[in-house]
Amino acid sequence: MKDLQLNKEGRLKHFLTIDGLNKDILTEILDVAESFSTMPAQKVNKVPLLRGKTIVNLFFENSTRTRTTFELAATRLSADVLSINIAASATSKGESLLDTIRNLEAMHVDMFVVRHAISGAGHFIAQNTAPHISVINAGDGQHAHPTQAMLDMFTIRQYKKKFDHLNVVIIGDILHSRVARSQIQALNVLGVKEIRVVAPKTLLPQNVESLGVKPFNNIEQGLEGSDVIMMLRLQKERMTSALLPNEREYFKCFGLTEERLKSASHDAIIMHPGPINRGVEIESSIADGSQSVILQQVTNGVAIRMAIMSLTMQSKGDVS
Numbered sequence: 014m015k016d017l018q019l020n021k022e023g024r025l026k027h028f029l030t031i032d033g034l035n036k037d038i039l040t041e042i043l044d045v046a047e048s049f050s051t052m053p054a055q056k057v058n059k060v061p062l063l064r065g066k067t068i069v070n071l072f073f074e075n076s077t078r079t080r081t082t083f084e085l086a087a088t089r090l091s092a093d094v095l096s097i098n099i100a101a102s103a104t105s106k107g108e109s110l111l112d113t114i115r116n117l118e119a120m121h122v123d124m125f126v127v128r129h130a131i132s133g134a135g136h137f138i139a140q141n142t143a144p145h146i147s148v149i150n151a152g153d154g155q156h157a158h159p160t161q162a163m164l165d166m167f168t169i170r171q172y173k174k175k176f177d178h179l180n181v182v183i184i185g186d187i188l189h190s191r192v193a194r195s196q197i198q199a200l201n202v203l204g205v206k207e208i209r210v211v212a213p214k215t216l217l218p219q220n221v222e223s224l225g226v227k228p229f230n231n232i233e234q235g236l237e238g239s240d241v242i243m244m245l246r247l248q249k250e251r252m253t254s255a256l257l258p259n260e261r262e263y264f265k266c267f268g269l270t271e272e273r274l275k276s277a278s279h280d281a282i283i284m285h286p287g288p289i290n291r292g293v294e295i296e297s298s299i300a301d302g303s304q305s306v307i308l309q310q311v312t313n314g315v316a317i318r319m320a321i322m323s324l325t326m327q328s329k330g331d332v333s
């Protein structure tokens with residue numbers, strides 16, 4: 014997938030996965046996002062970088078935060094944005110994905126932002142679309158959610174400055190989470206000290222250690238001395254068999270509570286990609302507490318998506 018994402022000069026053309034991207038590229042995304050992140054405080058909060066460009070949001074799966082922050086990011090870059098309501102589109106009348114893409118291409122669009130329940134959908138579109146079009150993966154099945162991972166990295170850097178001294182723990186449904194996969198890849202590329210994953214055995218992928226993480230089935234042990242705590246929702250829509258007794262039992266064993274939080278570093282930050290399920294994976298008072306940066310993650314989603322959209326368009330040399 015690496016070659017598909019990068020042009021001949023090694024610049025980002027599409028953004029489909031963190032896999033295959035190096036530290037320089039990830040750091041460039043974070044730096045460009047940082048330059049955009051001060052924008053809302055300024056009087057004029059738009060830049061003309063993508064003026065005259067048309068971006069199509071193609072969301073085949075539900076989304077609140079991701080779709081709206083992509084829309085806002087495109088608007089702040091002065092692009093024209095179309096958000097296609099798939100439920101009401103011809104795709105639901107049996108038109109193939111490729112035919113939908115061909116029709117949109119015929120309207121002279123410049124970028125597709127794609128969310129799809131099937132892993133590899135964004136990759137498939139990138140392989141089959143016109144060469145001048147960039148494709149950004151906004152979440153594909155269980156595979157990847159690279160813009161979420163990058164906004165998480167941005168948030169970590171904002172609060173912790175550097176990556177190399179950090180113990181990061183990811184807690185929850187690792188098995189079905191595209192967010193966890195992308196987070197683990199990004200954390201490894203950026204060189205954190207240790208990545209731990211905490212979940213019941215049934216929600217951990219086989220050979221999870223091969224991803225470069227240390228698995229724990231005990232949440233207190235996993236939290237011990239952690240600097241960054243990344244919580245995940247139970248992806249019930251992806252569970253094909255009974256992998257858990259029930260949510261109450263899950264919270265009892267794996268929920269993040271005030272008591273358990275004492276095992277982490279006193280200045281640990283608590284993150285969650287949303288949507289959060291209060292009382293299932295996280296105690297309500299923690300989600301709203303002083304260590305929670307969950308809403309800051311949402312804010313940072315705009316700047317990160319502006320950075321990724323502008324970098325992929327710049328790689329084609331038709332915007333400066």
Ligand code: ASP
Nearest residue numbers: 152158192246286287288
């Ligand atoms: N919003 C994230 C995703 O689309 C996380 C989640 O749904 O739990 O994968």
